[in-house]
Amino acid sequence: MNQHLQPVISTASSRIYETLRRDLVGGRFAAGEKLAINALKEHYHVGLSPLREALNKLAAYGLLIQENQRGFRVPTLSRSELDDIANMRLELEGMAFERAIQHGDDIWEAELLAAAHRLKRADLSLEKGEEWEVLHSQFHRTLVAPCGSVWLLRFIEQLHDQFDRYRRLGPKMPTVRQTLDGQHHELVELALQRDSKAARALMDDHIHKSYQVALKRYQEHA
Amino acid sequence: MNQHLQPVISTASSRIYETLRRDLVGGRFAAGEKLAINALKEHYHVGLSPLREALNKLAAYGLLIQENQRGFRVPTLSRSELDDIANMRLELEGMAFERAIQHGDDIWEAELLAAAHRLKRADLSLEKGEEWEVLHSQFHRTLVAPCGSVWLLRFIEQLHDQFDRYRRLGPKMPTVRQTLDGQHHELVELALQRDSKAARALMDDHIHKSYQVALKRYQEHA
């Protein structure tokens, strides 16, 4: 029998990890905030052990700071760290995109088109909520997926989560960002044309514009 | 009173994390091995909770694989992953070294000389044990320390740990690696001369030679 048809049992620990990760990236905790473990336990309806295991993982991942004998806190935000993250995205995603264009096959092309389409549909519906966020990161993941380096992908993922802590500051995406959304389509175009030079240039520009958005939000945040 | 003079109390969790990290990097577990939590508990004389928290952190860090409802196992080794890790080291450490040479001040120069000297002393005593390993990673950390990017340093650290899983396979460093050790000195030279171009070239060569060593060990390992 196909084991994949059986319901996939996940642990409480992995579920709360994913929930907390989303909430941290989505800005539902204040930067620098100290996490009250008992409150979290109640709020998310989980036991202490799975919760602590999730917090430990998040700390190792970089979405929490763990302090000796005094629990966990949300990392603070700073202009210099935002610059760092954006610069690293420029380097790593540019590199990954170039490689993906070299190695990606026609299945990748299809997935790219599909991911871009799904994202655009979400755009049009103007609901830039959690759904858009998911499709957006899936799109960017797809762009670089066939780069050939597991570790590169891992680092990029991590940087995206960090970057989004800045980009998603403040109220929920009220601004229209026509330019950025339009670039998603262009990125696919250049990828299909296998024009890695132009593709990287556009990726650089895309990240730079995203950076501008994130920076603005960070500055308006204070 | 200066609080730094008080003894630093660390948690059982952070201690066992560091111990396990060293043992995983040092190859005291077989690749692919399933970790018997009860056995670990006994062997390291720790309770279940701190142990599990450490294992969770190590999984998030990439030194363990966590499988749904079936505990933790040591990641397997593969030629393709070794290549990936070495390539990423080339890119990231090269980048970081260049930046460090641009930003590093005279304090850095002093620390570089010190770190290189300590490493050389350990070399001469021919005891390439754990002590040499510590000095060696400290030396490499120092080389890139003032690169200006916290995230870059973080990724490099992670890659080093992964790389060492291959480099340190098999018996404890019986081979004499005159060339590699000599390059450490040359790297410092070029850094002091602020010759970032030549420095990066040498760093590339150094990593490539390290890769050859690791590859050989990996192949002899089977």
Add this chain to the structure above:
DNA sequence: GTCAGTTAAAAAATCGATTATTATGTATAA
């Protein structure tokens, strides 16, 4: 009023035991 020292409350870390899941072994039927 301020500050060191003390005590009480809160929180973090850990422990011991329980529950849930997977892996193993065995008997039975095809």
Add this chain to the structure above:
DNA sequence: TTATACATAATAATCGATTTTTTAACTGAC
């Protein structure tokens, strides 16, 4: 034999309670 269902053992995950440490509140001396 081979496969399948069932029972059993082993292990992972989680819970509830305890211990340890930190933080906050309090006290009294200067």
